[in-house]
Amino acid sequence: MFQIRRNCAAAGSACFVTLIASTALAGDGDLRIVTLGPLTNLAQTLTGTDLSERIEAVYIMGGAVDVPGNIAGSPGGPQDNTTAEWNVYVDPAALASVLDADLDVRLVSLDGTDNVPLTTAFADHVLDVATAPPLEVLAELLRKNDYMRSGSYYLWDAIAAVAAAGFPVAEFTDGHLIVDVSEGVTSGATRRQDGQANAAYMTRADAAAIERLLISVMNAT
Numbered sequence: 001m002f003q004i005r006r007n008c009a010a011a012g013s014a015c016f017v018t019l020i021a022s023t024a025l026a027g028d029g030d031l032r033i034v035t036l037g038p039l040t041n042l043a044q045t046l047t048g049t050d051l052s053e054r055i056e057a058v059y060i061m062g063g064a065v066d067v068p069g070n071i072a073g074s075p076g077g078p079q080d081n082t083t084a085e086w087n088v089y090v091d092p093a094a095l096a097s098v099l100d101a102d103l104d105v106r107l108v109s110l111d112g113t114d115n116v117p118l119t120t121a122f123a124d125h126v127l128d129v130a131t132a133p134p135l136e137v138l139a140e141l142l143r144k145n146d147y148m149r150s151g152s153y154y155l156w157d158a159i160a161a162v163a164a165a166g167f168p169v170a171e172f173t174d175g176h177l178i179v180d181v182s183e184g185v186t187s188g189a190t191r192r193q194d195g196q197a198n199a200a201y202m203t204r205a206d207a208a209a210i211e212r213l214l215i216s217v218m219n220a221t
Contacts, residue, residue, distance in 0.1 A: 016041040017041055020042060021049060025054060027054055029053060029055075029056060031054060032055075032057050032058075032059065032164050033055060034058075034059045034061075034160055034164045035058065035059070035060050035061060036061045036160060037061075037087055038088075038090040038091040038094060039060065039088075039094035039095050040090075040091045040094045042058070042094070043093070043094035043098055047097065052103055055104075057103070057104040057105075057106060057164075058098065058106065059106050059160050059163055060087075060105065061087060061156050061159075061160040062086075062088045062095065062108070062190075063085050063087075063095070063110070064083065064085040064109055064110040064111065065109055065175070065177065065190050065192060065201050066192075067114060068110075069082060069085050069086075069089070069110065069189070070086055070110060071084050071085075071086060071188070074086060077089065078185070081186065083180075083189035084186070084188030084189050085109065085190070089187060089188030090188075092179045092181045092188040093179075095179045096181055099177060099179065099198050099199055100198075106163070106172055106201070107190070107200070107201040108159055108160040109190070109202050111201055111203050112170050112201075112202030112204055113154050113155070113159050113205060115204065115207055116207040116210055117153065117154050117155075117207075118148060118151075118153040118154060120149050122211050123142045125215065126215065127139050129215065132218065132219045134217075134218040135215065155214070158210070159202075159205055162214070163202070167213060169205060169209045169210050170202050170204060170206065171202070171203055171205075173200060175197055176197055176198050176199075177191065177193070177198060177199045177201065178190075179191075
């Protein structure tokens with residue numbers, strides 16, 4: 001799988017579209033997709049295809065529903081956009097398309113992940129206990145990049161993976177979500193609206209449980 005991903009990275013987005021579609025079609029309907037960036041490839045895959053019965057759920061690291069976004073202050077982002085989360089902001093139309101695709105969509109949004117910053121205490125614990133290679137890699141990253149321990153980084157992607165794996169470490173709230181696809185100062189904003197639920201978004205995450213689980217899994221021998 002790593003080789004396939006590396007080849008796709010060199011070939012471009014069309015390769016990822018083919019990979020997602022072929023994986024879904026080859027499965028038995030239990031496929032869970034985890035996205036850690038913009039949804040462009042997934043949206044392109046779903047366009048003109050009927051894969052909803054082949055995909056159990058899509059876990060999206062993205063969105064900010066009832067909390068401010070994280071664009072302002074981010075390098076390369078508009079400083080007057082205070083509502084959007086970065087992954088959605090990059091391609092808001094893609095999330096809008098996925099929300100319309102009749103899938104079980106779960107946003108691992110800033111609403112929940114804001115509760116799980118990468119704290120100095122967690123980083124120090126990782127440095128103290130790391131013995132297995134996966135956790136040693138994380139320890140090395142933390143050791144060489146002090147800025148990661150500044151309190152402005154969060155365990156976004158790790159939370160998405162843990163939630164998709166089915167661990168009960170977070171709560172999701174159903175809602176009808178829409179995305180601002182305009183090019184204005186609210187581009188990429190994810191909002192609740194009256195209507196039938198088309199997604200769920202993370203409203204609470206158990207930071208202590210997530211930290212314990214990550215260390216346990218990554219430090220297993």
